Amino acid sequence: MEDASAAVVVDARGTVTGWSEGARRLTGFPTDEAVGRGVRELLAGDAPPGTPPVPSGTVAVRHRDGRLVPLRLTVCPVSGAGEAPSGYVITAEPAESAGPAERSLAGRAFQQASLAVSVLDAEQRFVRLNDAACEVLGGPEESLLGRTYLDTVGRSEQARGVDRQLRRVAETGEPLHHESFGRAPSSSRGHAWNIEMWPVRDLTGEVVGTAMAGLDSTEQYYARHRLALLNEAATAIGTTLDVVRTAEELVELLVPTLADYAAVDLFDWVLHADEPPVRPDTGVVLRRVAHGSAAEGAPEAAVRLDQTDVYPPSSPPARALRECRAVLARAGEPDFDRWMAERGAPECVAGVHSLLAVPLRARGTTLGVAVALRNVHPEGYADDDAALAEELASRAAVCVDNARRFARERTTALTLQRSLLPRELPGQAAVEVAHRYLPSGSAAGIGGDWFDVIPLAGSRVALVVGDVVGHGIPSTATMGRLCTAVRTLADVDLPPDELLTHLDDLVTHLASDDRDDVGELGATCLYAVYDPVSRFLSVAAAGHPPPALVLPDGTCRLISVNAGPPLGVGGLPFEATELRLPEGSVVALYTDGLIEDRDRDIDRATDELRRALAVPADSLESLCDGVLKDVLPQEPGDDVALLLARTRALGADQVATREVPPDPEEVAAARQWAGERLAAWGLDEIAFLTELVVSELVTNAIRYGAPPVQLRLIRDRTLICEVSDASATSPHLRRAHVYDEGGRGLLLVAQLTQRWGSRQTDGGKTIWAEQPLPQP
Numbered sequence: 001m002e003d004a005s006a007a008v009v010v011d012a013r014g015t016v017t018g019w020s021e022g023a024r025r026l027t028g029f030p031t032d033e034a035v036g037r038g039v040r041e042l043l044a045g046d047a048p049p050g051t052p053p054v055p056s057g058t059v060a061v062r063h064r065d066g067r068l069v070p071l072r073l074t075v076c077p078v079s080g081a082g083e084a085p086s087g088y089v090i091t092a093e094p095a096e097s098a099g100p101a102e103r104s105l106a107g108r109a110f111q112q113a114s115l116a117v118s119v120l121d122a123e124q125r126f127v128r129l130n131d132a133a134c135e136v137l138g139g140p141e142e143s144l145l146g147r148t149y150l151d152t153v154g155r156s157e158q159a160r161g162v163d164r165q166l167r168r169v170a171e172t173g174e175p176l177h178h179e180s181f182g183r184a185p186s187s188s189r190g191h192a193w194n195i196e197m198w199p200v201r202d203l204t205g206e207v208v209g210t211a212m213a214g215l216d217s218t219e220q221y222y223a224r225h226r227l228a229l230l231n232e233a234a235t236a237i238g239t240t241l242d243v244v245r246t247a248e249e250l251v252e253l254l255v256p257t258l259a260d261y262a263a264v265d266l267f268d269w270v271l272h273a274d275e276p277p278v279r280p281d282t283g284v285v286l287r288r289v290a291h292g293s294a295a296e297g298a299p300e301a302a303v304r305l306d307q308t309d310v311y312p313p314s315s316p317p318a319r320a321l322r323e324c325r326a327v328l329a330r331a332g333e334p335d336f337d338r339w340m341a342e343r344g345a346p347e348c349v350a351g352v353h354s355l356l357a358v359p360l361r362a363r364g365t366t367l368g369v370a371v372a373l374r375n376v377h378p379e380g381y382a383d384d385d386a387a388l389a390e391e392l393a394s395r396a397a398v399c400v401d402n403a404r405r406f407a408r409e410r411t412t413a414l415t416l417q418r419s420l421l422p423r424e425l426p427g428q429a430a431v432e433v434a435h436r437y438l439p440s441g442s443a444a445g446i447g448g449d450w451f452d453v454i455p456l457a458g459s460r461v462a463l464v465v466g467d468v469v470g471h472g473i474p475s476t477a478t479m480g481r482l483c484t485a486v487r488t489l490a491d492v493d494l495p496p497d498e499l500l501t502h503l504d505d506l507v508t509h510l511a512s513d514d515r516d517d518v519g520e521l522g523a524t525c526l527y528a529v530y531d532p533v534s535r536f537l538s539v540a541a542a543g544h545p546p547p548a549l550v551l552p553d554g555t556c557r558l559i560s561v562n563a564g565p566p567l568g569v570g571g572l573p574f575e576a577t578e579l580r581l582p583e584g585s586v587v588a589l590y591t592d593g594l595i596e597d598r599d600r601d602i603d604r605a606t607d608e609l610r611r612a613l614a615v616p617a618d619s620l621e622s623l624c625d626g627v628l629k630d631v632l633p634q635e636p637g638d639d640v641a642l643l644l645a646r647t648r649a650l651g652a653d654q655v656a657t658r659e660v661p662p663d664p665e666e667v668a669a670a671r672q673w674a675g676e677r678l679a680a681w682g683l684d685e686i687a688f689l690t691e692l693v694v695s696e697l698v699t700n701a702i703r704y705g706a707p708p709v710q711l712r713l714i715r716d717r718t719l720i721c722e723v724s725d726a727s728a729t730s731p732h733l734r735r736a737h738v739y740d741e742g743g744r745g746l747l748l749v750a751q752l753t754q755r756w757g758s759r760q761t762d763g764g765k766t767i768w769a770e771q772p773l774p775q776p
Helices: 021-027 105-112 131-137 149-153 157-172 218-236 243-254 316-323 334-342 383-420 473-491 496-512 602-614 620-631 666-680 684-704 745-752
Strands: 006-011 016-019 057-062 068-079 085-094 116-121 126-129 176-183 190-201 207-216 261-266 284-293 308-311 327-330 354-362 365-374 431-438 448-455 461-468 523-531 536-542 548-550 556-558 576-580 586-590 640-647 655-660 709-715 718-725 755-761 764-772
Touching: 006 021, 021 068, 021 085, 057 126, 116 131, 126 131, 131 207, 149 157, 157 176, 157 190, 157 207, 190 218, 218 243, 218 383, 243 261, 243 284, 243 365, 243 383, 284 316, 284 365, 308 316, 316 327, 316 334, 316 354, 316 365, 327 334, 354 383, 365 383, 383 473, 431 448, 431 461, 431 620, 448 473, 448 640, 461 473, 461 586, 461 640, 473 496, 473 523, 496 523, 496 536, 523 586, 548 602, 556 602, 586 602, 586 620, 602 620, 620 640, 655 666, 655 684, 666 684, 666 709, 684 709, 684 718, 684 745, 684 764, 745 755
Parallel strands: none
Antiparallel strands: 006 016, 006 085, 057 068, 068 085, 116 126, 116 207, 176 190, 190 207, 261 284, 261 365, 284 308, 327 354, 354 365, 431 640, 448 461, 461 523, 523 536, 536 576, 548 556, 548 586, 586 640, 655 709, 709 718, 718 764, 755 764
């Protein structure tokens, strides 16, 4: 021990004032040559400036014969009269001969610990480091001792944060835990560290240094980062059922977290909601739907949005599509360099050193490819990045496929619905009509709203609106059935309440069928019949909102209708409401999507509808647009059907009525009256046919019907001949045999007129026939 240790005393200026025999043996300098010299002169290299004059730890001392001697120094300040030290006592021992701590099990445990452990003095200079700390800092312990932490690791923001915490521990004497992420001097990859810092005290309890132990938690950090990114993807991707927006959300998630630039390319059939075709082997044609860059303006983009690009078979995107897996490519690989050279402008490929291509696959179908590249981030993509990208692409692909399927179903349902709705309303003189249909833009899909205008006998017209429960193709198909059923029942000329009763039975029967394509059935309907001769409007509703009425003076109110149950409930009656309308009144029929919504008050919306209908407009078309603009929210949650009808009236000069006594001899008088009436109307050209029709219909009414018998002629777009009687028995068209004396009258009427029919009335029945007016 005497030969292996030494003691040196220096004053406050660093001049040697005391020199032991052990110091002579270690350095070769006698006392007379050492005393009076600066202690720094004995070091082989430059000592860091400041106090104490030499650092604690391992240093290299130049021997008197010129060789280097590694020594481990321990510097202890000597207190004087003032606060500053009056000198220092320095003990030294050979570095190769470990002291008591190093020879112990604890010393070896410190040196071999997997944690990076280091000790710093009060000036934040390293005085001891274990092997793990030296490996992290990128140098042997001898080159690190005496250097400050910032001089060793640099002055990055992460390093400054650690240095601030070290100084805080030295000042407060309290231990703390610190987490940081940055690059270590010995690595180009970012590392995450969990660092424990604590003060080192002397025997008096005074803080004389700090110590820290760092745990490399990089793998756990990246694992948490990947998990957080996947959790974010679950909420950030697929927020809408729009293919392009879903692709944009994937790009926004990748940049800048995982990529400096990212792009999503899809097959055209995905955007057009078609079936996937067979892919060619010569090249892959994709359309750019989204891209994004950490740099402003996306200078890496070689393809503009909505443009197509052809990927050669050897390119990473084509390989990813062909192999159905993520493909990593790096600068220096022949295929990668060749493809980069073919991309065009140098600014598009400048600095790109790593690329990751991931196929977008969902339900066994490849939809496109996502490409991520790095030109700023120094680290290349690794297998962990590929696994993460595949997981993100898988989630995005499912959302893209969902959006594609929704678009396809929506397009199919909308096409089906538009094919079932009337494209051009039939010509009639009873009302002037305007209509609007707005399909829902919500994720629920197209609803089952419909409307119709059906011409009836006697210049009357039926106005219909309805709404089927649910959305999508099943609701649209049900709407088609109901629309056809209403037209069929209207052709029978049933009153509104009876028509809804039959329609309710139909819905009940459909719902009772055990069929998968029927789904949940239920509907509302409003059916109204307007007669321009009497100006009466008859309305019946099945769970539907009441129509609005705008009178010629501009006042608007809802028609009080006893709304029956929705269609499909069954067992409850429907009631019709009748009212007489002034000519020029506007009747508004609509579906509940116009006034009902989850966040709207229905009474307030109804008031808005009345105010919008009362606004003067140049035409019904303008009024339709104004109502939708003023009443509808910006994003309606349901389909909307709106039907406006302005009533007309047939004047006395267009209608002629005659009571016919129940006597066969009155047939001739009725025929003569009809001829005179047609002559007054200037319709002599069709007088003969009309007299023949009148003769047959009146004869049948007198012979087979019951009094009173009434004959009515209506001059509208056609000439309508009506004969009414009190019998409820409807005539039937049949083919008479050769020797039959009767049975040919209705067959003759059917042959001579454009169409004919019968309808039940409160007092019996009416037989009618229509003839086209002669061309002017």
